[in-house]
Amino acid sequence: MRQIKFRVNGVMQSIEAADNQTLLDILRERLHLTGTKKGCDEGDCGACTVLLNKQPVNSCLVLAAEVDGCEVITIEGLANEEKNDPIQQAFVDCGAVQCGFCTPGMVMMTHALLEETPNPSEEEIRNFMEGNLCRCTGYVKIVEAVQTAAARRLPEGGGECD
Amino acid sequence: MNSFRYQKAGNISEALKWSKESQAYYLAGGTDLLGKIKTERIKPSVLIDLKKIPGLRGISFYDDRAEIGPLTTIREIEISPQVKERLPILSSASGKLGSVQVRNKATIGGNICNAAPSAETVPALLCLDTVAEIVGPTGVRQIPLDYFFIGPGQTILQNGEILRKLIVKVPPTTSRGIYHKLSVRRAMDIAFVGVAVLLEVVAGKIAHARIGLGAVAPVPMRVPQAENLLAGNFLSKELITDAAYITAQSCQPISDIRASADYRRLMVKSLIEKALWQISTTIELPGGEVK
Numbered sequence: 001m002r003q004i005k006f007r008v009n010g011v012m013q014s015i016e017a018a019d020n021q022t023l024l025d026i027l028r029e030r031l032h033l034t035g036t037k038k039g040c041d042e043g044d045c046g047a048c049t050v051l052l053n054k055q056p057v058n059s060c061l062v063l064a065a066e067v068d069g070c071e072v073i074t075i076e077g078l079a080n081e082e083k084n085d086p087i088q089q090a091f092v093d094c095g096a097v098q099c100g101f102c103t104p105g106m107v108m109m110t111h112a113l114l115e116e117t118p119n120p121s122e123e124e125i126r127n128f129m130e131g132n133l134c135r136c137t138g139y140v141k142i143v144e145a146v147q148t149a150a151a152r153r154l155p156e157g158g159g160e161c162d
Numbered sequence: 163m164n165s166f167r168y169q170k171a172g173n174i175s176e177a178l179k180w181s182k183e184s185q186a187y188y189l190a191g192g193t194d195l196l197g198k199i200k201t202e203r204i205k206p207s208v209l210i211d212l213k214k215i216p217g218l219r220g221i222s223f224y225d226d227r228a229e230i231g232p233l234t235t236i237r238e239i240e241i242s243p244q245v246k247e248r249l250p251i252l253s254s255a256s257g258k259l260g261s262v263q264v265r266n267k268a269t270i271g272g273n274i275c276n277a278a279p280s281a282e283t284v285p286a287l288l289c290l291d292t293v294a295e296i297v298g299p300t301g302v303r304q305i306p307l308d309y310f311f312i313g314p315g316q317t318i319l320q321n322g323e324i325l326r327k328l329i330v331k332v333p334p335t336t337s338r339g340i341y342h343k344l345s346v347r348r349a350m351d352i353a354f355v356g357v358a359v360l361l362e363v364v365a366g367k368i369a370h371a372r373i374g375l376g377a378v379a380p381v382p383m384r385v386p387q388a389e390n391l392l393a394g395n396f397l398s399k400e401l402i403t404d405a406a407y408i409t410a411q412s413c414q415p416i417s418d419i420r421a422s423a424d425y426r427r428l429m430v431k432s433l434i435e436k437a438l439w440q441i442s443t444t445i446e447l448p449g450g451e452v453k
Contacts, residue, residue: 002168019168019209022196042197043264044350055237055266061193062267065168066211109262130349131261 232271
């Protein structure tokens, strides 16, 4: 076991972890941040996406030991108790949530995409989010939700779903 | 996951020392390695994390070459404005590896040292006459990347040697490069054929040609016969057909779950033709268009 200190959703955490534990497992099992989902556990599905030093990564492919000194944002870090994050709200408004299992990963990717490309084309959205699988296959609504979230962030506003 | 110890190396000599332990593995991005550990294809005793060793990450450009640290992430290479401008074929190939999440973690050194025949960045790196600088217990050596791979998952690295630097030739601005990837699923799948073509064209004539192939032989390979055929000639319809034919004859594909050997060979021919035609439309020929 080793002591790992890292910042999660703005709060400094110091926890013990085994060398073979992943970031995903300590987030879910030690910090009880179960919004981050375990899907394939091998980097193919994107359900476990978190921001590691602001970059989206599959937390199942990161060792806990590797994040010592790093900053991690999970889905819990976007919203607060009272209010959804605007990206989450766009997913709700557009009906982009079916079973909901892929949604946290999709929302984290949308967050990362809009940080670097505030007004993405549909192709850019699909390319950026190709590592996130929706087993309900609700991709059309998800793309609409990303477009809506993007439009609402732009100064001129707008962007309501059909 | 099976248990193993994790050790963060602070410098090269520490990593070399620790690597002597049986079943010690170096850890770079880990996107491939952790998958292999989870599925018990490998059972490491210790993972030696190289990411904190100074000087192994980043991209520097000089007049005619770029030096790339092996721990530079694939995503950094993909989106670097300088790489886009001066090594577009490498930027394009990098953007075709895995997903954004994987590319944020995966490194170019990891992609090379895993030595998958389908390694996404390697056909482009072969076209760029990349030299691998390797450091080991007995010192430093430089090896052209053409000689780095000896079989699927096997490289010339021995006795804990570490890939320390990639020295990449920056082609002149008159060069045109293209990388084509075929995969069963466009995203999140490895290539079953990867084809990279780089031509330097002066006054319509090919001054320098490189062809790199992935996933169609036990190792990523160059095709000197086709390169020699192209060099010194004007890009004609016959030359394109001949170069594609020779390339398809030179590769040694296998049949597996993704594609048959025959299909792979056919696609190599087709993609080489496509790449050469695409390049031909971007160059100015003294006699006009390719006939």
